[in-house]
Amino acid sequence: MQCQRDEVLAVDRVSVSFSGRPVLREVTFSLGAGEFCGLIGTNGAGKTTLLRTILGFQAPLAGRVRVDRASDQDGLPAIGYVPQKITLDSSIPVRARDVVALGLDGHRFGLSFSTKKRQGLVAEMLAAVGAEKFADQRVGNLSGGEQQRVLIAHALIRRPRLLLLDEPLANLDMRSAAEIASLLRRLSVEHRITVLLSTHDMNPLLPLMDRVVYLANGRAASGATDDVIRTDVLSRLYGYHIDVVRVHDRILVVAAEAPEEIPAAVEKYPAHVAQIP
Amino acid sequence: MRSLLSLIFEPGFFTSAPVHTAMIVGGGAAVVSGVVGVFTVIRGQSFAGHALADVSSAGGSASFLLGINPLLGFLGMAVIAAGGMELAGARLARERDLVTGIMLGAGLGLAALFLYFDVTTSSTTGAAITVMFGSMFSIPASIIPLALAVGVAALAVSGLLYRPLLLASLSPELAAVQGIHVRMIGLLHLLVLAFAVALAAMTVGAILSSALLIGPAAIAIRLTKRPGLAIAASVLAGLVATWGGIILAYDSFYWTPGHGWPVSFFIVSLIFVLYLAATAVRGHAGTEAAV
Numbered sequence: 001m002q003c004q005r006d007e008v009l010a011v012d013r014v015s016v017s018f019s020g021r022p023v024l025r026e027v028t029f030s031l032g033a034g035e036f037c038g039l040i041g042t043n044g045a046g047k048t049t050l051l052r053t054i055l056g057f058q059a060p061l062a063g064r065v066r067v068d069r070a071s072d073q074d075g076l077p078a079i080g081y082v083p084q085k086i087t088l089d090s091s092i093p094v095r096a097r098d099v100v101a102l103g104l105d106g107h108r109f110g111l112s113f114s115t116k117k118r119q120g121l122v123a124e125m126l127a128a129v130g131a132e133k134f135a136d137q138r139v140g141n142l143s144g145g146e147q148q149r150v151l152i153a154h155a156l157i158r159r160p161r162l163l164l165l166d167e168p169l170a171n172l173d174m175r176s177a178a179e180i181a182s183l184l185r186r187l188s189v190e191h192r193i194t195v196l197l198s199t200h201d202m203n204p205l206l207p208l209m210d211r212v213v214y215l216a217n218g219r220a221a222s223g224a225t226d227d228v229i230r231t232d233v234l235s236r237l238y239g240y241h242i243d244v245v246r247v248h249d250r251i252l253v254v255a256a257e258a259p260e261e262i263p264a265a266v267e268k269y270p271a272h273v274a275q276i277p
Numbered sequence: 278m279r280s281l282l283s284l285i286f287e288p289g290f291f292t293s294a295p296v297h298t299a300m301i302v303g304g305g306a307a308v309v310s311g312v313v314g315v316f317t318v319i320r321g322q323s324f325a326g327h328a329l330a331d332v333s334s335a336g337g338s339a340s341f342l343l344g345i346n347p348l349l350g351f352l353g354m355a356v357i358a359a360g361g362m363e364l365a366g367a368r369l370a371r372e373r374d375l376v377t378g379i380m381l382g383a384g385l386g387l388a389a390l391f392l393y394f395d396v397t398t399s400s401t402t403g404a405a406i407t408v409m410f411g412s413m414f415s416i417p418a419s420i421i422p423l424a425l426a427v428g429v430a431a432l433a434v435s436g437l438l439y440r441p442l443l444l445a446s447l448s449p450e451l452a453a454v455q456g457i458h459v460r461m462i463g464l465l466h467l468l469v470l471a472f473a474v475a476l477a478a479m480t481v482g483a484i485l486s487s488a489l490l491i492g493p494a495a496i497a498i499r500l501t502k503r504p505g506l507a508i509a510a511s512v513l514a515g516l517v518a519t520w521g522g523i524i525l526a527y528d529s530f531y532w533t534p535g536h537g538w539p540v541s542f543f544i545v546s547l548i549f550v551l552y553l554a555a556t557a558v559r560g561h562a563g564t565e566a567a568v
Contacts, residue, residue, distance in 0.1 A: 055454060057453065079454065081450070081451070081454045083448060083450040083451065086447070086448045086450075086451075088447065089321075091498055091499075092319055092447070092498070093315070093319070093497070093498045093501055093502050093503060093504055093506075093507035094319075094443070094447065094502070094503075094504055095502055095503060098443075098503070098504060099447065102440065102443065102444045102447070102451075103451075103455075105440060106440050106441060106443070106444035106451075106452065106455055106457070107440070107441060107444075107452075107455035107456050107457050108440055108441075109437050109438070109439075109440070109441065110436065110437060110439065110440070111436055111439050111440075112439065112440055136502075137502070138502045139447075151451075154451065
């Protein structure tokens with residue numbers, strides 16, 4: 001499959017299994033330059049597996065992933081990545097500024113020398129994510145929202161065209177989650193970066209998303225939010241009737257009837273009133 | 278001024294060949310441990326460092342039995358243990374600690390056997406003390422070239438790995454995204470760690486070598502929040518403790534004529550005092566006031 005002219009990511013009929021258990025089944029979607037896309041699904045829906053497959057950490061059983069290589073540097077695919085959770089001890093002698101700088105040249109062997117150009121790039125990226133105030137603090141001492149800003153700057157300093165984020169809003173309070181979501185949208189527009197962001201709660205992203213990829217039972221539906229988060233589409237994905245309810249600019253996805261066999265994706269909720277997510 | 282110097286340095290200090298050898302080998306061990314120790318602490322591998330040191334005692338005690346260079350014995354066993362830990366492939370912290378603990382026990386068991394043979398067949402009654410707790414003033418000068426070569430090799434590899442190792446220590450996932458072979462970097466760091474503990478074992482003995490590895494690094498990370506400065510501060514703390522310990526041990530021959538106290542005791546004591554001082558400084562200045 002060839003990437004279209006402005007396509008940055010193309011996922012084509014990708015299937016992934018773990019020990020014979022299918023996790024992703026023929027997942028297909030593509031993203032264009034500068035698009036802001038939410039990867040939505042409950043815990044265990046396969047969001048992290050899909051991101052790891054795009055990154056090349058997980059080989060697909062079938063299908064293929066194509067990433068635009070126009071902005072590759074040092075032979076590395078220009079994909080920025082913010083992982084789900086990093087445990088940073090407060091005693092570690094590494095400042096937020098150092099973490100961002102490692103995004104620039106952390107893969108290179110030898111000692112790092114603080115050139116003006118390097119300092120300038122780091123300062124520019126810290127300013128872009130609003131992290132100048134705590135740039136010289138130990139990264140382990142920062143709050144969850146501050147650490148997310150630093151990790152986003154780390155991921156973006158090499159100017160990738162594609163930015164993948166695994167649950168960046170998890171463990172953040174509502175205000176921090178809204179700030180990080182707005183920051184990502186702004187960076188996406190200003191720098192024409194394609195953003196694919198996984199989350200189990202789509203509501204903070206509703207006003208920001210250009211597209212959504214909804215994962216359920218290993219299958220995916222993608223498109224504009226209003227085209228995907230619909231009763232008929234989600235019922236087809238889950239294999240039983242699903243209601244989509246819109247209340248006060250928020251979306252609730254509800255399983256109206258208890259399925260005989262509750263999929264892993266909804267088993268944590270009461271069977272008759274399953275909010276997904 | 279002269280009287281002050283003579284108070285610190287007892288007669289013969291600067292002309293003593295055993296002191297020269299102790300200063301060179303001990304200084305080398307302090308520098309290498311200072312550099313490697315910071316990464317070991319950041320990576321949460323202090324227990325692995327201690328285990329490698331203890332396992333290396335089996336090599337040290339075997340070298341007495343075989344009559345070979347003790348540094349080769351310490352080094353050989355530490356490298357084998359480092360390779361074993363990595364090949365075990367444990368990923369989870371608890372699993373890794375179990376593997377490390379099993380290897381530590383096996384290594385000390387071997388050391389016990391070799392030391393038994395040392396004592397019963399070769400009449401080297403001092404072997405146990407030398408291997409476990411060090412005997413710096415009895416290090417042969419012939420060991421200096423090998424010690425320096427091991428030290429230079431460890432520093433060269435550490436310098437080469439600096440950025441990828443730092444990134445992989447913060448987050449293996451972030452490192453892998455940048456194309457870093459995380460497992461290879463981890464293995465190379467374990468090998469450098471083996472070099473460091475072998476040198477430290479020659480200096481303060483296998484049991485106490487983890488103090489020289491972890492102590493100065495722990496002092497440094499309390500005083501600074503920059504990785505480069507932390508390494509420099511760790512090296513400085515190691516050198517102050519090691520050379521200070523050698524001076525105090527030499528002087529102790531004059532405090533209690535004919536019965537000087539062991540160098541290892543003074544080195545470890547100085548590290549402890551410096552750690553308490555660093556803790557007090559950080560507590561006074563606040564966690565973010567460090568340079």
